[in-house]
Amino acid sequence: MIGETLSGLWLLDRSGQGKVYSLIGRRRFQQMDVLEGLNVLITISGKKNKLRLYYLSWLRNKILRNDPEVEKRQGWSSVGELEGCVHYKVVRYEKIKFLVVALKNAVEVYAWAPKPYHKFMAFKSFRALPQKPLSVDLTVEEGQRLKVIYGSVSGFHAIDVDSGTPYDLYLPTHIQGSIRPHAIVLLPQTLGTELLVCYEDEDTVLQWGEMPASVAYLQSNQVMGWGEKAIELRSAKTGNLEGVFMHKKAQKLKFLCERNDKVFFASVLSGGSSQIYFMTLGHNSLFNW
Structure with missing residues (x-):
């Protein structure tokens, strides 16, 4: 690892x-x-x-x-x-791997070129966006239309890759001030047309017990949120709580990756150091260390 x-x-x-x-x-x-x-x-x-x-x-x-x-x-x-990269996402569509990158005021899309190039090459560039992207993803709607999805302090937005036209997807007008986008989840078996967007301590489906510092979508069609006092596992479809693990002490946790039936994450300790943990998800959604 x-x-x-x-x-x-x-x-x-x-x-x-x-x-x-x-x-x-x-x-x-x-x-x-x-x-x-x-x-x-x-x-x-x-x-x-x-x-x-x-x-x-x-x-x-x-x-x-x-x-x-x-x-x-x-x-x-x-x-x-x-330079000044904020977030990126690697997305595979058929045999092509796309790399979509959020910068301070732009989104860049690259495509992997095999040998003899063996590198990501520029594909599309979207500058002077009306909102500054904080998180980014890419979807292929119904196997045809490429769309960039990104979150900002005002909500979630999309860019039609062919035309370069940006537009709003969801603006949480019930919240005063700015938001913090946590995750953009492309729901499976929807042909790229349905999303789960997570921000602040609530989202379009889920209601967390506490504001998570990090949110990730798991292959089991579940969403895991890392709070300072607990880790919550919820159904991405219904939002129901399916598992919870309480920390021994309050700490900030950051999602790293998911491998097989294990989820890896890091805790940020005093002095800038970090400690790595992994958690096994059982068939009944219970947590095991």
Whole structure:
């Protein structure tokens, strides 16, 4: 398992004694995803929040030290020289992998180009948006129409990729002031036409027991919210509470990834350090450590 802290990148070997290997030091990582089929780790990192691809073969060789040729190569490359990245999402449509990126005042869409290029190449760019994007996603409605979905302090919006036309999807007018978008969930078996949007301590379907610091959609068609005092598991369809785990002490938790039947998340401790946990979801939706 690859994880990030406020000042570096490391690998936790879960197959043995739980040994931790340092991969990259003295660099702050904000977001990351492992794309094994492409041999890359995609990240938002550094003081300028750049979008970078780290090659998994290069990171693996930092541990094994068994390939001098790999060690000589540069282990990373930038995506479009982008800086000030806020959030990204990798979306697969048929055989194409899209990378949609939220910047401070724009959204960029890239498409993966296989060998001999082996990189994400610019596909679409949407500048001077009426709202600043904070979270972003991409949907393919009924297998034909590409649409960018993004959240801002005023609500949730969409951009028709072909025409470049932005429009509002949902504006929570019952809330005074700005909101904080948590998650955009494309519901399965809806041909990309139905969404679950989460913001503040309530959303279009769910009512949380406390405001979650992080929200994620799980493959089991459930939504998990990480609050300071508890972790809640709710049905994405009905909003019903299906599981809850109370913390021993109040702490902020951040979703990292879901692998098989396990969910990985990090707690932010005093002094800027971070501790990684994983949780197993049983068939009856009960939590097990």
